[in-house]
Amino acid sequence: MHVLNDTPTVCFLPDEAATLAAGAALAGCLQPGMVLTLQGDLGAGKTTFSRGLLRALGVTGRIKSPSYSLVEPYVVSNLYLYHFDFYRFEDAEEWQESGFREYFHADSICLVEWPEKAAGSLPEPDLALRLNWSGEGRELQVRALSPAGAACLNRFPLAG
Numbered sequence: 001m002h003v004l005n006d007t008p009t010v011c012f013l014p015d016e017a018a019t020l021a022a023g024a025a026l027a028g029c030l031q032p033g034m035v036l037t038l039q040g041d042l043g044a045g046k047t048t049f050s051r052g053l054l055r056a057l058g059v060t061g062r063i064k065s066p067s068y069s070l071v072e073p074y075v076v077s078n079l080y081l082y083h084f085d086f087y088r089f090e091d092a093e094e095w096q097e098s099g100f101r102e103y104f105h106a107d108s109i110c111l112v113e114w115p116e117k118a119a120g121s122l123p124e125p126d127l128a129l130r131l132n133w134s135g136e137g138r139e140l141q142v143r144a145l146s147p148a149g150a151a152c153l154n155r156f157p158l159a160g
Helices: 016-027 048-057 093-098 149-155
Strands: 011-015 035-040 071-076 078-083 108-113 127-134 137-144
Touching: 011 016, 016 048, 035 048, 048 108, 048 127, 071 093, 078 127, 093 127, 127 149
Parallel strands: 035 108, 035 127, 078 108
Antiparallel strands: 011 137, 071 078, 127 137
């Protein structure tokens, strides 16, 4: 059983297909009201992981990185999912001024790439994910930071 701590659950993702599959696997564990942060260097696979998650939730059509728009909203059935990318933020005040706080509510799931650019302004995440280069593949680290995050991680099939 996963508990709240700083020790991440780690999965090796050898290729793009595995990264998409990891996102899809996590999608089945999410509940409305959750906040997920996703960190990693440029090209580490954050958008690929997000694409796998969104496809598994039923999003059809083009899924693009919100790097320029800052947020891409998706509505699937009664679920609102907001995919944020704060890479272009110059300082944390931009998040305060953006009006994005209203997107974080009990009926939504918020997935935030580059959360460090909002420097402590975001609500606390339920799950903190990090993608790192590992040889030819990627290493996915997942930390549960709330009871909802721990419950989700307990159902995440890649958590072994």
